Each structure stands twice: as structure tokens, then as C-alpha cells.
Amino acid sequence: MIAAVISLGGIGLAAAVALGVAAKKFAVEVDPREAAILEVLSGANCGACGLPGCSAYAKAVVEEGVPANLCSPGGQATIEAIAAIMGVAAEAMVPQVAVVRCQGDNRKAKNKFHYLGLQDCNAAQRIADGPKACPGGCLGLGGCERVCPFGAIEMTADGIAVISRDKCTGCKKCVAACPRNVIAMTPRTATVHVLCNSHDKGAVVRKYCEVGCIGCQICKKTAPGAYLIEDFLARVVYEEEQDAAPGIEKCPTKCIRDFALGYPEGSSFKAAESRPEPEHAA
Amino acid sequence: MQLKTFPGGLHPPDNKQWSAHKPIEDCPLPEELIVPLGQHIGAPAVPCVAVGDLVKRGQVIGEAKGFVSVPVHAPTSGEVIAVEDRPHPMGRDLPAVVIRADGEDAWGDLPAPLDIAAATIDELRQRILSCGIVGMGGATFPAHVKLSPPDEKPIDTLILNGVECEPFLTADHRLMLEESERILSGIAVLQKILGVRQTFIGIEANKPDAIELLSRACADLSVEVTPLEVKYPQGAEKQLILACVDREVPSGGLPMDVGVVVQNVGTCAAIADAVLRGIPLIERIATISGPALVEPKNLRVRIGTPLRKLVEVCGGTRVEPAKIIMGGPMMGMTQLSLEVPAIRGTSGLLLFTADQVSTRPEGPCIRCGRCVRACPAHILPTTIAAYARLDLFEEAEAYNALDCIECGCCTYSCPAALPLVQSIRYAKNAILAKRRKV
Numbered sequence: 001m002i003a004a005v006i007s008l009g010g011i012g013l014a015a016a017v018a019l020g021v022a023a024k025k026f027a028v029e030v031d032p033r034e035a036a037i038l039e040v041l042s043g044a045n046c047g048a049c050g051l052p053g054c055s056a057y058a059k060a061v062v063e064e065g066v067p068a069n070l071c072s073p074g075g076q077a078t079i080e081a082i083a084a085i086m087g088v089a090a091e092a093m094v095p096q097v098a099v100v101r102c103q104g105d106n107r108k109a110k111n112k113f114h115y116l117g118l119q120d121c122n123a124a125q126r127i128a129d130g131p132k133a134c135p136g137g138c139l140g141l142g143g144c145e146r147v148c149p150f151g152a153i154e155m156t157a158d159g160i161a162v163i164s165r166d167k168c169t170g171c172k173k174c175v176a177a178c179p180r181n182v183i184a185m186t187p188r189t190a191t192v193h194v195l196c197n198s199h200d201k202g203a204v205v206r207k208y209c210e211v212g213c214i215g216c217q218i219c220k221k222t223a224p225g226a227y228l229i230e231d232f233l234a235r236v237v238y239e240e241e242q243d244a245a246p247g248i249e250k251c252p253t254k255c256i257r258d259f260a261l262g263y264p265e266g267s268s269f270k271a272a273e274s275r276p277e278p279e280h281a282a
Numbered sequence: 283m284q285l286k287t288f289p290g291g292l293h294p295p296d297n298k299q300w301s302a303h304k305p306i307e308d309c310p311l312p313e314e315l316i317v318p319l320g321q322h323i324g325a326p327a328v329p330c331v332a333v334g335d336l337v338k339r340g341q342v343i344g345e346a347k348g349f350v351s352v353p354v355h356a357p358t359s360g361e362v363i364a365v366e367d368r369p370h371p372m373g374r375d376l377p378a379v380v381i382r383a384d385g386e387d388a389w390g391d392l393p394a395p396l397d398i399a400a401a402t403i404d405e406l407r408q409r410i411l412s413c414g415i416v417g418m419g420g421a422t423f424p425a426h427v428k429l430s431p432p433d434e435k436p437i438d439t440l441i442l443n444g445v446e447c448e449p450f451l452t453a454d455h456r457l458m459l460e461e462s463e464r465i466l467s468g469i470a471v472l473q474k475i476l477g478v479r480q481t482f483i484g485i486e487a488n489k490p491d492a493i494e495l496l497s498r499a500c501a502d503l504s505v506e507v508t509p510l511e512v513k514y515p516q517g518a519e520k521q522l523i524l525a526c527v528d529r530e531v532p533s534g535g536l537p538m539d540v541g542v543v544v545q546n547v548g549t550c551a552a553i554a555d556a557v558l559r560g561i562p563l564i565e566r567i568a569t570i571s572g573p574a575l576v577e578p579k580n581l582r583v584r585i586g587t588p589l590r591k592l593v594e595v596c597g598g599t600r601v602e603p604a605k606i607i608m609g610g611p612m613m614g615m616t617q618l619s620l621e622v623p624a625i626r627g628t629s630g631l632l633l634f635t636a637d638q639v640s641t642r643p644e645g646p647c648i649r650c651g652r653c654v655r656a657c658p659a660h661i662l663p664t665t666i667a668a669y670a671r672l673d674l675f676e677e678a679e680a681y682n683a684l685d686c687i688e689c690g691c692c693t694y695s696c697p698a699a700l701p702l703v704q705s706i707r708y709a710k711n712a713i714l715a716k717r718r719k720v
Contacts, residue, residue, distance in 0.1 A: 113618055117701040118671070118701045118705050118708060120671075123704060123705070123708040126707070127373065128373020128374060128616075129373060
């Protein structure tokens with residue numbers, strides 16, 4: 001009994017000493033700034049910076065001089081904190097927000113067929129290019145909702161994705177998940193968007209969607225410079241300063257929307273006054 | 283006697299009695315034929331005619347591009363009125379040549395018939411390629427590729443697939459009964475190209491007349507007719523090989539890995555036409571059937587004939603069809619409209635009424651294991667489908683998702699109406715996409 005205690009205890013002690021020595025001897029030097037940056041990052045590991053996770057970004061900032069303004073979930077506060085740690089001037093980031101360029105839910109847009117299969121946009125898209133008649137319309141099966149790390153996307157009861165501009169941090173995960181390229185990144189300052197992704201001619205769009213862009217050019221004529229028409233689809237010129245929402249009320253299909261005036265009807269989101277801090281992963 | 287078969291599978295009601303006794307009829311020519319340029323697995327053909335051109339029956343209108351590709355021929359004589367994207371049975375718009383038939387149906391210049399004994403193997407292969415022969419069981423894989431195995435894979439066995447295990451379909455059955463001499467000539471060509479020791483014709487036991495007829499016809503040849511158990515998917519390539527010669531194609535392998543080449547009997551007949559008569563693949567036999575149809579028939583259909591024409595020839599519909607399937611009900615493709623054309627892979631056209639279409643919402647998996655018992659590939663459909671749903675594709679791959687032959691037995695047998703085969707397909711696609719990227 002005594003022998004067992006002594007021998008086991010001895011082995012334990014020896015191992016503890018060996019581990020302690022090894023930890024000191026083989027310790028990896030970590031730049032304290034790296035740890036400090038990791039502390040101020042959002043911790044969402046969302047990849048919006050273009051690097052695989054927050055620790056990789058922190059390392060890249062310290063070791064490779066990668067710009068400090070790439071963490072879109074963190075926003076301006078994080079940029080300033082990183083700049084302070086690195087002792088450089090904080091550069092302003094153009095905050096981005098994702099926009100679902102479609103309003104054609106199951107009431108307003110037609111389906112080619114009744115889809116009963118796997119409830120996932122990518123799986124549905126593989127069957128005859130998806131059930132929605134519009135080749136660019138939201139399939140409404142929530143592929144983007146499932147990948148959003150911030151819970152910023154909700155599907156409405158009528159089957160269309162709506163992005164909460166308050167919760168969206170611009171990480172682009174939903175953009176990559178959407179098989180139909182419905183979601184686009186836009187400058188957060190721009191609140192006017194064309195909510196359509198169909199490049200079909202107006203007569204074709206009219207057949208399958210009540211609220212699709214028909215490329216009529218009325219918006220472009222009403223507000224020269226604010227819109228472009230490419231392949232029968234209007235697009236907001238985001239470089240231009242947007243004061244009001246030019247041409248919105250003239251749009252015959254109501255596919256231009258100003259998010260400053262609230263979320264589309266039927267969506268579960270309400271426009272909030274201020275943007276809350278994004279939730280940080282513990 | 284115990285019939286040969288494979289483990290797994292199931293037997294859905296086959297409904298072949300509707301059309302099995304109907305002799306093959308020629309479908310009249312439609313006014314316009316829509317000939318898609320992609321009717322096979324592989325690179326689509328490149329159009330070599332322009333709007334306004336007059337074409338003759340059998341003339342090349344699309345040239346093959348790449349090794350896994352075949353040319354496309356004009357199914358009749360007439361004027362090219364469009365070369366543009368048209369609705370395709372795949373469900374999207376794809377490039378097609380539209381021909382307005384002149385009614386004369388005049389043949390163009392056909393290549394001279396080849397003498398099987400005198401022609402070289404390369405000449406025979408080249409003829410099969412230039413006549414656009416693809417697998418006519420529905421998968422439409424170019425035949426010349428299958429018939430060009432690399433030297434390190436010696437082929438000793440040829441298996442003719444006359445199983446036709448899909449419910450409703452009777453096109454191959456009628457072909458075997460009515461045109462067995464075409465099949466036998468095709469076998470001679472295939473035997474010469476491959477230099478095989480043994481040849482089998484696999485036929486399900488529910489076609490006793492075809493088994494008897496071909497057995498008699500093959501009595502003097504070194505061809506063995508093998509009656510097989512009536513079971514789906516008995517006609518799947520790997521399952522057919524296991525049943526006929528008891529060889530298992532390894533995971534990720536091809537039939538040539540076990541020294542076998544499988545060809546559908548329809549393909550075999552088309553090969554005979556190409557070699558012995560110089561006729562390209564411009565028509566096929568298809569079964570038009572289903573409870574929504576007035577009179578089910580087996581039709582000889584020109585490629586490019588709109589499906590609406592086929593339905594008209596069969597007396598139209600009794601009720602508005604709720605679901606239209608091109609091919610068999612297990613693996614066929616649902617069609618969105620009858621305006622799409624029949625293509626080389628159109629083995630059937632089935633019209634179902636609303637009460638025959640299951641629209642049951644999916645329920646929870648009750649772990650009954652019916653899908654596992656039914657799976658002829660011996661994988662775990664329920665496990666792989668669950669991983670696919672969570673986008674855990676590495677795990678799905680570890681459970682051999684890529685061995686799935688997409689026969690649909692799992693989905694058919696699932697009491698919870700889970701979209702199992704679709705989930706596995708989705709996982710397979712993601713795994714293969716990742717492999718291509720790496």
C-alpha cells in the first residue's frame with residue numbers, strides 16, 4: 001500500500017516537474033498585442049475580415065500589418081481599439097449591410113412547381129433550378145437564416161428572407177450561402193435599394209411577380225444619376241449621396257424601397273432607432 | 283428454381299400490364315421538332331447549322347465537343363427555324379435546334395454500312411461515336427466511352443440490360459419481343475469491339491415471353507439469357523453485374539474494374555443500326571402510360587417530338603394530370619410542361635392523377651430501418667441524410683454517401699416521407715464539388 005502511494009506519487013511528481021520545465025523551455029512567444037486585439041474583436045469567427053477566424057485576424061494585424069479596419073461585426077469601436085493597440089491612426093471603415101434583393105414572397109410571386117423536398121435553398125435549386133418561377137427570386141427556404149451567426153435573418157410567414165439591419169454586421173456569410181445570389185452587400189449609409197434580382201424583360205417579370213423590376217426606366221428618368229438600368233434591372237448608384245428616396249413613389253411595381261421608412265410589410269422585423277452592440281461570443 | 287438477384291431492393295407495383303401487350307407504333311411526325319444539343323452526360327454538342335438551313339434526316343446538326351460528348355442529328359428533313367434556348371426536360375432552358383418538318387422525311391447522306399467481320403475495332407467505335415449513340419436506359423452516357431476501356435482493364439464479360447425494372451415501362455420489353463434481330467446484330471458488334479469471353483442478357487422473370495424468344499434466338503450463339511428476380515433496381519448496372527456474374531464493383535469503381543461492360547438492349551439495337559445501316563440515333567422506343575392517360579402505348583418516337591404530341595397520339599388525357607414524369611416513376615424526371623421534347627433518354631412518359639401523387643408532409647424519422655434494408659448499395663440512407671441536413675459532408679462521405687446509386691428505394695420505403703435520396707444527392711454534390719475545388 002505504502003509502496004503504491006510512494007511509487008504513484010513519485011511518478012506524478014516527476015511528470016509535473018517535467019511538464020513544468022517543458023512549458024517554460026518550449027513556450028511560444030505570443031505578442032501581447034495579439035492577445036489584446038483578440039480581446040477587443042467580436043469573437044464571432046465570422047470571416048468577414050477575409051481570414052479564418054478572429055485569432056488569425058489578430059495575428060495577421062500584428063505580424064503582417066493587415067489593416068485594422070476589417071472587423072465589420074465590431075464596427076468603428078473595435079477599429080479604434082485595434083488602432084490604439086497597434087499605435088496607428090484609426091481608419092474609417094465603410095460599414096456594410098446585407099440586403100435581400102427580392103420582395104417576391106409566396107403571395108406576390110409565382111412558383112413553377114410545388115416543391116416538397118428537402119427544405120433547403122441549395123437542395124431546392126438543384127431541382128429544375130428551384131421552384132420559384134423567377135430565376136433570381138428568393139426561394140424562401142432559409143439557407144441564409146441558418147448560416148447567419150448573428151440571428152439577423154428571419155423568414156416571413158409567406159416565405160422570404162428579411163435581414164434585420166440592426167443585427168447584420170456585414171459578415172457576408174449569407175451572401176455565400178444563397179444559391180441565387182439574391183443577397184448583396186451594400187453601404188450601411190445607403191437606405192434606398194432596388195429589391196429585385198431578375199434580369200428578365202418586363203413582360204416576363206410581370207408574368208411571375210407582382211413586385212419585380214420591369215426595367216421601365218422611370219426611376220432613372222425621375223432621378224438622373226441615382227439609378228442605372230442593366231439588363232432590365234434597376235440598380236442604385238451607391239456612390240451618389242442619397243438624401244431622400246428619389247423615384248420611389250413613381251416606381252410602378254414598388255420594387256424600390258427606402259429602409260429608413262421601415263421594413264417591408266409582412267416581415268417580422270421593425271426598424272429600430274439605434275443599432276445595439278452586436279452580441280459577443282463568450 | 284431460385285432466380286438470380288442482389289441483396290436489398292424492393293418491388294413496387296409494376297403496372298406493366300397497361301402497355302406490355304401493345305405492339306410498338308410509329309408516332310407521327312410533329313410539325314416542329316425541338317432537338318436539344320445536350321441530350322447526354324458530358325459536354326453538349328455545338329450547333330453546326332443556322333436558321334434558314336435546310337436539313338435532311340440523319341444529317342449532323344450539332345458536333346461533339348470533347349471525349350465525353352456525341353454529335354446530334356436531324357430527326358427528319360426540314361428547315362431550321364431557330365437555334366436558341368428552349369425548355370429542356372432537365373427543367374431549365376438549354377440550347378436546341380428547332381426544325382420545321384417538310385413532311386418528306388427524306389434521308390440525307392448516310393455513312394456506308396460496315397461489315398462487322400471486315401471492319402477494324404476503331405472503325406466500329408468511330409461509327410458508334412459519329413452516330414451519336416448514348417446509353418438509352420435513361421442515363422445517356424456516351425456509348426463509345428464505355429466501349430473504350432483502358433488497356434489495363436481487360437474486359438471478359440458483356441452484359442445486356444433487358445431488365446427494365448422501373449414500373450410502367452415496357453419499351454425494352456417490346457423491343458426484345460419485336461426486334462430481337464437488331465439486338466443480336468448489336469451483340470455481334472459489341473462482342474467484336476470488346477473481345478469478351480461470355481455474354482449475358484439479363485431479363486426480369488416478369489417477361490417470360492422475351493426470355494423464351496431470346497433464349498431460342500441465342501441458342502446457337504455464345505449468349506446466355508439470365509432470368510432475374512423481379513425486383514427494383516435490378517437494372518442498375520452494379521446490381522445487375524452482381525446478379526449475373528456474382529462480381530461486386532468496388533466502392534468508387536466502375537464495371538470495367540471487374541472486367542464487365544453493361545449496355546442496355548435499346549443501346550445495343552441502336553449500335554446495330556449505326557454499324558450495319560449507317561443510321562444515327564434519331565428515334566427511340568418509349569412507353570407512354572399512366573392512369574391519367576386514355577390509352578397507354580409503346581411508341582417509336584423521333585427525338586425532338588414535343589411530349590404533347592405523344593399524349594395526343596395516345597388519345598389525350600382522361601383527367602388533368604397532376605404529375606408528369608419522363609422516364610420511370612422511381613428515377614424519372616418530373617416535367618413542368620408537355621412542351622418539352624422527347625430526348626434520347628426518354629424511356630417513358632407517365633401521367634399521374636392527383637390521388638396517385640403523394641404530397642404527404644415529412645414526419646420524424648422513427649428509426650425503423652426500412653431504408654437500410656431496401657438500400658441495394660448497403661449504405662445507411664437515414665444517417666447520411668441526417669448529416670446532409672446539417673451540412674456535415676465529411677461525415678456523410680465517411681458513411682459512403684458516394685456509393686449511393688440514387689435509385690430512390692430509401693425514399694420509397696420511408697414511412698415518414700423523408701426526402702432521403704434527395705438529401706444524399708445533395709451531400710454527394712457537395713462532396714464532389716469540394717473534391718473539384720481541392
